[in-house]
Amino acid sequence: MRKPGEGWRRHSIPILCAGLLAALPIGSAGAAPPAPATPGHGHDHAVVAAGRLAPSDAADHAVRLQALLGQHSVLAADVMRSRIRGDDDFVQAAEAALGKNTDAMTDLMDRLFGEDMVGTFRPMWAEHVVELVAYASALAARDNTAREHAREELIEYEGELSEFLAGLSRGRLATADAHHALSMHVEHLTRQADAYAKGDYLTADRVNREGYQHLYDLGLVLAETLLPAGDRSALRQPVWRLRSQLGKLLAEHVVLVEDVTRAAVTNTPDFDAAARMINANTRDLTAAMDSLFGTAAARQFQQLWGEHVEQLVAYSAATAKKDEAGRSKARAALAEYEKDVAEFLSGATGERMTRPKLFEAFAGHDEMLLKHADAYASRDYATAHDIAYQTYEHGFDLARQLADAFGETVAARLPRGGAQTGYGGLVTGGR
Amino acid sequence: MVGEVSGPAYLRGLLLLALVAGGLAGLAGAQPSGALSAPGPEPAPQVTGPIAADRFRSESDYAEVALPVRLRIPELRVQSELERLGLQSDGAVAVPKDPHVAGWYEHGPRPGQPGPAVILGHVDSKAGPGIFASLAGAPVGTQVRVDRADGSTVTFRITRISRVPKDEFPTDLVYAPTLDATLRLVTCGGGFDRSRGSYRDNVIAYAEPV
Numbered sequence: 030m031r032k033p034g035e036g037w038r039r040h041s042i043p044i045l046c047a048g049l050l051a052a053l054p055i056g057s058a059g060a061a062p063p064a065p066a067t068p069g070h071g072h073d074h075a076v077v078a079a080g081r082l083a084p085s086d087a088a089d090h091a092v093r094l095q096a097l098l099g100q101h102s103v104l105a106a107d108v109m110r111s112r113i114r115g116d117d118d119f120v121q122a123a124e125a126a127l128g129k130n131t132d133a134m135t136d137l138m139d140r141l142f143g144e145d146m147v148g149t150f151r152p153m154w155a156e157h158v159v160e161l162v163a164y165a166s167a168l169a170a171r172d173n174t175a176r177e178h179a180r181e182e183l184i185e186y187e188g189e190l191s192e193f194l195a196g197l198s199r200g201r202l203a204t205a206d207a208h209h210a211l212s213m214h215v216e217h218l219t220r221q222a223d224a225y226a227k228g229d230y231l232t233a234d235r236v237n238r239e240g241y242q243h244l245y246d247l248g249l250v251l252a253e254t255l256l257p258a259g260d261r262s263a264l265r266q267p268v269w270r271l272r273s274q275l276g277k278l279l280a281e282h283v284v285l286v287e288d289v290t291r292a293a294v295t296n297t298p299d300f301d302a303a304a305r306m307i308n309a310n311t312r313d314l315t316a317a318m319d320s321l322f323g324t325a326a327a328r329q330f331q332q333l334w335g336e337h338v339e340q341l342v343a344y345s346a347a348t349a350k351k352d353e354a355g356r357s358k359a360r361a362a363l364a365e366y367e368k369d370v371a372e373f374l375s376g377a378t379g380e381r382m383t384r385p386k387l388f389e390a391f392a393g394h395d396e397m398l399l400k401h402a403d404a405y406a407s408r409d410y411a412t413a414h415d416i417a418y419q420t421y422e423h424g425f426d427l428a429r430q431l432a433d434a435f436g437e438t439v440a441a442r443l444p445r446g447g448a449q450t451g452y453g454g455l456v457t458g459g460r
Numbered sequence: 461m462v463g464e465v466s467g468p469a470y471l472r473g474l475l476l477l478a479l480v481a482g483g484l485a486g487l488a489g490a491q492p493s494g495a496l497s498a499p500g501p502e503p504a505p506q507v508t509g510p511i512a513a514d515r516f517r518s519e520s521d522y523a524e525v526a527l528p529v530r531l532r533i534p535e536l537r538v539q540s541e542l543e544r545l546g547l548q549s550d551g552a553v554a555v556p557k558d559p560h561v562a563g564w565y566e567h568g569p570r571p572g573q574p575g576p577a578v579i580l581g582h583v584d585s586k587a588g589p590g591i592f593a594s595l596a597g598a599p600v601g602t603q604v605r606v607d608r609a610d611g612s613t614v615t616f617r618i619t620r621i622s623r624v625p626k627d628e629f630p631t632d633l634v635y636a637p638t639l640d641a642t643l644r645l646v647t648c649g650g651g652f653d654r655s656r657g658s659y660r661d662n663v664i665a666y667a668e669p670v
Contacts (some may be wrong), residue, residue, distance in 0.1 A: 069583040153545050167536040178516075267636030293513035300512040308519045320575035321637050322522045335518025346513035439637040444553035444565070447626030451648030452559075453584035454659075456593065 051323045057062055087252075087260035091142050095248030096280055097134040097423045100418075101216070101304050102244040103284045103338045105158065106237050108163035109222045122410035124341070126418055127158065140256050142197070149193055155447045157186045161218055180219070187211045202254035217243060230302035234288070238306055241284065252307050273430040278314050279428035283420050285310050286341055286398055295347035296407035307338055322437050333370045340366065341395070357396050360399070367392045374431070377439075381434040390427050397423065525573040526610035531562045533579075535602045536594045538562075538581075542606075546578060555580055559590035567633070570604040572614035572669070574639040579606075581616065583648045583659070592647035595664045603645060604667050616643040616667035623649050623661045634664060642666040 104127040117147040131154060139147045160182040167175035174402035217240030253261055256345035263269060285307040291298035311334055319327035339366035340362045348353025353434035397420040530542045531544040543563035545554040556563040562581035569575035582590030624630060636643050650661025 206555065234483045267632050270636075270638040270640065289513075289516075293511075293516075296509065296511050296513070298508040298512075300516075304516050311518060312522070316574055317639050318568045319522070319524055320573055320639060324522075327524070328522050331518075331522045334522060335520055336586075337600075338518045339516065342513050342516045346511045346516075349507040349511055413589070436637055440632070442567070443631050443635045444547055445551035445631070447624075447629035448553050448555055448580050448646050449557050449658055450580055450592070450646065450662070451583035451585075451589075451590065451652075451659045452655060452657055453586045453588070454586040454652035454657075456590065456596075456649065456652075456659075 060114065063078070070144060070291060085087070087141065087256055088263035088266075088269045089265055090137055091249065091252030092253060092254065092276060092426075092429075093259075093268060094141065095134045095245045095273055096139050096276055096421075098248040099241050099277065099280060100130050100284075100421055101134065102214070102240045105161055105218055106221055106223060106240065106310060107324045108158075109218060110161055110233075113169045113222060115227050117171060118408065119410045122414040125411070126414040129418065141252070146197060146255075148170075149268050151191075153190045153193065154187060157183060157190070157215070160186065161215075164206065164219055165222050168222055181216045183219070184212075184320070195254070198254040202250070206250075210243075210250060214244055214247070228298070231305065234302040238281075238285075238309070238409050242277065243283060246281075249273060249396065268433070268436055271430050275317065275432040276425050276428040278310065278317060279431070280421055281305075282310050282314065283394075283417075283424040284399070286338065287401055287417050287420070287455040289338075289400040290341055290345040291399065291405050293342050294348045294402055296349050296430035304342075311335060311338060321439055325378055333366060333373055337363065337366050337370065337391075337395070341398055341402070341460040344399055345406075347405045348402060349427035363395050363399075364392075364444060367395060374434075378438045381437055382430065383429070388428075394420070394423060394427065400428075466565055505522070525570045526608035526612060528564050528571045528577070528579075529609050530607040531579060532601065532605040533598070533609065534605075534636045538594075540591050542579065546586060553578075553580065556582060556591075559585035559587070562591050568635055569615075569641075570608070571643055572608070572612075572641055575637060576635060576640070576643050576644055577606075578635060578644045578646060581648045583663070590647070592645065592663075595645055595647050595665055596623065596649050600663060602665075603670065604645065604665075608642070615638045615670040617670050618645075618665050618667045620666045621663065622666070623663050625650070625660060626658075626662055627663055630664075633666075641669050643669075 104123060107123040108127055111117075131151075131324055135151045135154070138150060164183070165174060167173070167179055176310040187208055191204050191211050194207045195204035196207055197200050201395060217236055220239060221233045224230070224236060225379050249264065252264055285303070289300065289303040291297075292303045292370075296398050309330065314334060315331040317328050318330040321329075340359045343362075344356055344359035347353075348361060367388055369438045370391050371384045374387050375384040381445035395418055401413055401416040401420060402418060403409075484601055489541040495640060527544075528542050531542055537615065540560070540562040542588035543556045543558070543561055544566040545556065548554050553565055554563070559582035562579050564571070565580065567580040568576045570578075571577040581592035581595070583592050583595070584590045598618055598621060600620065604616045604618065605613050606616070607613050634646065646668065647663050648661065649663035650659055650670040652659055
């Protein structure tokens with residue numbers, strides 16, 4: 030008999046970044062952001078008969094692939110928007126980050142799906158990035174001919190890559206479905222660029238958010254259709270679903286905080302749209318907490334989390350005004366929040382995550398976001414992107430640890446056994 | 461298509477970008493932040509005018525999904541108020557007192573909220589059929605509607621029905637904490653153990669939002 034919570038424990042794998050969290054700075058201004066932790070780093074994993082990886086490794090990599098695809102969407106939008114603004118320094122830094130993301134993604138795909146797959150996939154992927162940049166450049170130049178040409182190239186890419194992926198899946202992924210998914214990705218990026226160029230930042234950010242979520246989810250579709258059956262089954266286990274879903278929300282939180290603080294430190298007209306997006310993400314995180322821990326806990330979480338976002342924005346606003354007192358005040362408020370959120374989450378998880386560990390993690394998270402805002406304010410875009418990249422990785426890895434702790438906590442209080450919902454013996458059979 | 465370029469992979473990617481983008485670098489339009497051209501870090505820009513971020517407030521009015529009050533499965537002629545169910549002293553899920561009334565497991569998500577909401581109903585009693593007498597035979601695609609206390613309705617579609625021995629009940633799959641807004645309907649089925657006065661199996665209908 031399967032006991033409540035057994036699945037969580039059985040699928041529990043070592044927490045890969047426990048050491049990373051232990052090494053995080055506690056509100057230390059001089060500390061460097063942690064190095065990202067990559068599951069199964071290197072090629073020393075065990076290859077099993079059914080697939081290239083042990084099923085738990087495959088599921089772990091699949092969830093990470095989702096994160097990298099989501100990040101691609103964000104970075105591609107960054108590159109396109111900076112092209113439209115004519116912000117050449119930012120373009121350069123964003124392109125470097127996008128290249129790093131492509132490398133990480135194709136390396137992971139190599140482990141998941143094999144060298145042959147990546148050999149064909151990578152140039153196709155690179156080509157679509159080139160055409161997206163060409164599209165944004167044409168928008169900036171108001172060159173409709175070049176824009177249409179880029180669009181035609183993108184349509185061609187959608188067709189080629191969807192046929193390739195469908196063929197690789199051996200019938201599990203229909204060409205039409207792959208095409209629909211890829212054309213939506215391109216549509217999200219071109220639509221957000223169109224809206225951004227018109228100054229319609231709310232539409233641009235809303236579409237961008239959809240684009241992130243869409244591409245993140247596409248990672249699971251790829252894993253479910255391209256991995257061998259033995260590897261795919263792990264992806265349907267609740268433990269992986271929760272890791273994937275919380276990872277999506279927390280990694281998106283990082284991205285949206287960076288958006289809103291960039292707009293805050295430069296006091297640009299896209300601030301209000303960015304503010305609405307981060308509030309929407311907080312709402313989604315609160316809804317997740319409600320599902321896991323109930324409404325009262327969710328409301329408490331919302332107050333804490335909301336304070337955290339407000340202080341990050343307040344720090345950025347003070348930076349824009351060169352208000353040192355305001356910056357210090359925001360830092361002090363964040364330090365209080367970090368203690369409070371650590372206490373709240375350690376209580377909610379029955380100490381499955383300890384207060385010191387949580388404090389270190391959230392202090393590290395905030396510190397990286399403050400450094401990112403500082404770097405962006407001083408136009409050091411290369412540093413800003415490096416920190417943004419690391420913060421995204423950190424947020425995603427933290428989400429994994431939280432998901433495991435949340436899952437185990439909830440699993441421990443689930444009903445035991447089946448339900449006694451029949452006493453008459455009048456019915457027999459059923460499926 | 462992409463030509464052969466040597467060097468580290470990400471640098472090749474950058475070069476590819478540069479091939480297209482480089483020639484267009486000077487054709488920028490003007491949008492939000494100031495356009496920049498000088499390389500390397502610079503001092504913070506002088507920001508003038510009212511600071512938009514000073515107005516920022518995080519949302520603090522979380523509105524939870526309303527409680528479920530009624531279940532309707534027109535295809536199975538099921539209509540029922542919903543009793544709220546907790547746990548019994550032995551840790552098993554409580555079941556509805558009335559075999560003609562379904563119950564919602566109140567320690568789990570509400571229907572339509574992220575996560576699996578669970579509604580239980582009796583297949584029968586000693587007096588006759590219960591509210592979920594025909595659940596095991598429900599076709600895939602059957603629509604399930606849950607009315608909520610705020611007057612809203614959320615609709616689900618049955619995607620799969622399984623029958624499992626009670627001592628192998630898939631707790632993870634039925635109640636597990638994921639953020640998929642799903643619904644599970646649970647009743648009894650299979651052989652009847654007369655010595656214990658209960659069915660050996662549970663029937664579980666898995667439903668997704670429409």
